[in-house]
Amino acid sequence: MEVIHTVEWMKQVARQARADGRLTGLVPTMGALHAGHISLIEAARRDASPAIVSIFVNPKQFGPSEDYTKYPRDLEADRQKLEEAGVDFLFAPSVEEMYPTGFRTSVNVEGLADRLEGKIRPGHFRGVATVVLRLLEIVAPRFAYFGRKDAQQARIIRQMATDLALESEIVVCPIVREPDGVALSSRNRYLSPEERKAATVLYRALSRARRTIEEGEREAMRILALVRQELAEEPLASADYAEIIDADSFEPIMRLTRSCLVLLAARFGSTRLIDNMQVEIADSRGGTPSGVICNL
Numbered sequence: 001m002e003v004i005h006t007v008e009w010m011k012q013v014a015r016q017a018r019a020d021g022r023l024t025g026l027v028p029t030m031g032a033l034h035a036g037h038i039s040l041i042e043a044a045r046r047d048a049s050p051a052i053v054s055i056f057v058n059p060k061q062f063g064p065s066e067d068y069t070k071y072p073r074d075l076e077a078d079r080q081k082l083e084e085a086g087v088d089f090l091f092a093p094s095v096e097e098m099y100p101t102g103f104r105t106s107v108n109v110e111g112l113a114d115r116l117e118g119k120i121r122p123g124h125f126r127g128v129a130t131v132v133l134r135l136l137e138i139v140a141p142r143f144a145y146f147g148r149k150d151a152q153q154a155r156i157i158r159q160m161a162t163d164l165a166l167e168s169e170i171v172v173c174p175i176v177r178e179p180d181g182v183a184l185s186s187r188n189r190y191l192s193p194e195e196r197k198a199a200t201v202l203y204r205a206l207s208r209a210r211r212t213i214e215e216g217e218r219e220a221m222r223i224l225a226l227v228r229q230e231l232a233e234e235p236l237a238s239a240d241y242a243e244i245i246d247a248d249s250f251e252p253i254m255r256l257t258r259s260c261l262v263l264l265a266a267r268f269g270s271t272r273l274i275d276n277m278q279v280e281i282a283d284s285r286g287g288t289p290s291g292v293i294c295n296l
């Protein structure tokens, strides 16, 4: 695996791969790699070659009181994991390389970026969209891989790719979880043992929603009441939001139809975690339990 630190060299390598007729796959990350990231890399290696992973802790997506300075960084450990995963190129630029002096552009995906996570973390998605567009412009991959763990982010990037007619296809991969249901996240390492145990409440709450939906419940308020009750029963969890939204518009819905998401965000001490479940309803007219798929 070759490690690349400059934008110019990354562009050059990616340009050469395209000229050779190869289909490049890019997995953007902030490092502190775990099995969730590796699942995206596996998807990239299935579809594409070369497989390129970027590691960049993007200052633009952290709020002033967020964990930018203490975000876990261990490039050497990450490099080894990527080597083992069969990655061809690691792109690890510095902040100055990504945002040279005088950098002024930002990308705002209107509407979608202002709600839920965007409301609690103002400017977060502007930072995400800006860095992702810059990475997609540098690498110009045929495929770019994102996790459904960050469902709103994935939706926003898809919208940006459509609106700006980007050449890269945005691929969204399933959530990878620990055996106890906790979604893998680089921030899980901030949790104390008690908080880590408490974090299972997110999965329990989503599982409760799944059971209710599979039994035929379609009223969002009733499902959310159960989810919020589950969250309230965990004393170490402080819920930020629990919402059921249309998977396309990201607007709250009253009744579950077609494709929607149950989205959760909660704090465990100073650590904020998010999780979600995707619900696909084949035919909601009869309100029957058949034709329902709940992807946790």
Ligand code: AMP
Pocket: 028, 029, 030, 031, 035, 036, 037, 039, 040, 145, 146, 147, 148, 149, 150, 173, 174, 175, 176, 177, 183, 184, 185, 186
């Ligand atoms: P991050 O390094 O946290 O910015 O994440 C990089 C990519 O990995 C994003 O597209 C995330 O959605 C994805 N990701 C993070 N955690 C998981 C997980 N548990 N399962 C699947 N994808 C994930």
